[in-house]
Amino acid sequence: MSYKVTEENNVATVFLNGEIDMDVTEKAKEVIMPLIEAKKEVHLNLKDVEYMDSSGISVLIESHQQASELGTKVILKEISKSVLKVIMMAKLEQILNLD
Amino acid sequence: MNFEETQNFKIESASLKEVRVFAREVFKKSSIFEKHTDDLVLALAEAAQNIVKHGYNNHPTEDEMKIVIKYNDNVLSMELMDKGKPVVPSNIKPRDLDDIKAGGLGTFFIGQIMDEVVFKTTKVNWVNHLILTKSF
Incomplete structure (x- = not known):
């Protein structure tokens, strides 16, 4: 996984790239969580994310929850087809902020 | 067309990518898997992740896990064997979808994708033997 902020x-936009699995979730959280803690509105651009598993979905859930607690929000942008499929399989499309 | 492919992997999170590469290569063997490859790869990788995360608590080990992907008589089976903490099948619960949290999602995905998920205890030299099957 690589990223650009x-x-x-x-508004902070995080462009994530590559595959997001258990091996990179800590790295992803290290990028996203400080932005949420700084009470920025965080846009996660997922157009170049080719694969996401349950660990990656966990990062989305935790980010969403942390943002809600701090009065800000995380919005998922340009979600790739493969990531959208996993979000829908987890039935989270009504919970997470999808744009 | 029947086949059987086997590969061993280190028990570590970095192996999950290798598991996916292995599975994708195997599923190229037949066009019948084409529409299902992403789902099948996800199911297998989630099961492998459970071994790393729960079987070994993500601790370093010299142990390896063995993965066998077989296709026989229109049934695909993906078997994972490991020597980690013994799994108690009745303790495995997929996430309650009304409870928005991360835990249990992998098991939920596996259940959504595969037709059958069975733990067997008959395999000599291994502690856990998980068999995921799907008919085509």
Whole structure:
């Protein structure tokens, strides 16, 4: 997994790339969580995420919950087909913020 | 077309990518898997992840897990063998979908994708023997 972060005003966009599995979830959290803790609105751009498993979905759930607790939000942008399929399999499309 | 492919993997999270590469190569053997490859790879990788995460608590080990992918008479079976903490099948519960949390999702995915998920205890030299099957 690789990533790029851009910030504009109070919105931080994290462009994730590659495969998100158990091996990289800590790295993903290390990127995303500080932005949420800084109370930024976080946009996760998932267009270049080719594979996501339950560990990756856990990162999305934890990010969403942490953001809600801190009064901000995480929005999933340009979700790749393969990631959307897993989100829907987990029946989270009504819970997470999908754009 | 029947086949059987076997490979051993280190018990570590870095192996999960190798498990997926192995499975994708195997599923290229027949076009009947084409539409199902992503799901089958996910199911197998989730089962392998459970071994790393729960069977060994993500601790370093010299042990390996063995994965066998077989196709016989229109039935695909993916078998995973390990020597980790013995699994008590009745303790395995998929996530309650009304409870929005991360735990148990992998098991839920496996159940959604596969027709049957069975733990056997008959395999000599292994502690856990999980068999995932799907008919085509």
